[in-house]
Amino acid sequence: MKKDQLVTRRTLLTGIAALGAAGAGGALVLGPGDGAVSPPAPLPAPGPPQRSPLKPSAYRLQPLTGYGAPRATPRRPPVRSEPILRMTGRGRTLLLTFDDGPHPEYTPEILDTLAKYKVHATFFVCGEMADYNRDLLTRMADEGHTVGNHTWSHPLLTKLSRRRIRSEMERTSEVVEQAYGEAPRWFRAPYGAWNRAAFQLGAELGMEPLAWSVDTLDWTTPGTGTIVDRVEEGAAPGVVVLSHDAGGNRSQSVRALRRYLPELLDSGYHLTVPRRRLI
Numbered sequence: 001m002k003k004d005q006l007v008t009r010r011t012l013l014t015g016i017a018a019l020g021a022a023g024a025g026g027a028l029v030l031g032p033g034d035g036a037v038s039p040p041a042p043l044p045a046p047g048p049p050q051r052s053p054l055k056p057s058a059y060r061l062q063p064l065t066g067y068g069a070p071r072a073t074p075r076r077p078p079v080r081s082e083p084i085l086r087m088t089g090r091g092r093t094l095l096l097t098f099d100d101g102p103h104p105e106y107t108p109e110i111l112d113t114l115a116k117y118k119v120h121a122t123f124f125v126c127g128e129m130a131d132y133n134r135d136l137l138t139r140m141a142d143e144g145h146t147v148g149n150h151t152w153s154h155p156l157l158t159k160l161s162r163r164r165i166r167s168e169m170e171r172t173s174e175v176v177e178q179a180y181g182e183a184p185r186w187f188r189a190p191y192g193a194w195n196r197a198a199f200q201l202g203a204e205l206g207m208e209p210l211a212w213s214v215d216t217l218d219w220t221t222p223g224t225g226t227i228v229d230r231v232e233e234g235a236a237p238g239v240v241v242l243s244h245d246a247g248g249n250r251s252q253s254v255r256a257l258r259r260y261l262p263e264l265l266d267s268g269y270h271l272t273v274p275r276r277r278l279i
């Protein structure tokens with residue numbers, strides 16, 4: 001099974017490289033800061049059957065009840081041509097991000113560790129995972145974490161029509177708004193494969209595109225120690241660290257966090273969540 005997943009990933013990576021080389025459809029594939037094609041992140045674990053999508057208008061036109069007055073629509077950000085890779089700001093500030101969840105086994109353990117050290121992180125969730133683990137999004141809200149949009153089903157956006165991309169993003173924002181209590185303000189393309197439509201639609205939905213600058217490659221299950229080393233060697237002011245809390249066995253990612261988090265704090269790092277003023 002693992003082998004099959006790897007084969008799938010290699011196939012996808014080849015596809016991404018081919019797209020990048022051909023410049024097809026204005027595809028913009030950005031890696032972790034050096035222009036290299038980034039290794040694809042894992043596909044989310046197969047979940048229960050998807051529910052029918054709500055009408056597209058539902059997300060825009062029906063403010064949730066139960067949270068008091070309808071919230072103002074988030075300020076619409078500019079349409080970018082590349083994603084944000086790091087945050088600016090003074091001091092040893094670092095962001096931890098976890099993609100592809102939430103997962104009922106691994107995400108609570110990550111949340112427990114973050115709570116133990118009173119640290120906030122960002123979770124780029126897939127709608128199909130979030131839909132069946134809404135309690136975890138509620139917990140993220142209660143504990144002060146940020147939730148971003150990682151599409152509904154983790155597709156390669158550069159292969160989708162604009163209409164499909166919109167649906168992937170809109171449905172996910174809708175679930176996040178319902179379970180987390182606020183629409184996501186950050187978006188991350190699966191596999192780091194961005195294109196013009198993703199940037200435009202993300203901005204329309206009030207989201208900024210956030211990539212990463214340190215990739216733990218934890219989805220390859222390289223060993224807990226290797227994940228710890230990659231985080232600690234990559235740590236620098238403004239860095240955005242990519243890990244995963246779903247899409248396969250993430251016990252190494254869970255254990256690694258327990259080791260590198262106290263060490264980063266001892267080194268004087270301030271772990272934070274993305275804020276637009278820090279871009």
Ligand SMILES: [Zn+2]
Pocket residue numbers: 041042099100150154190191
């Ligand atoms: Zn992903």
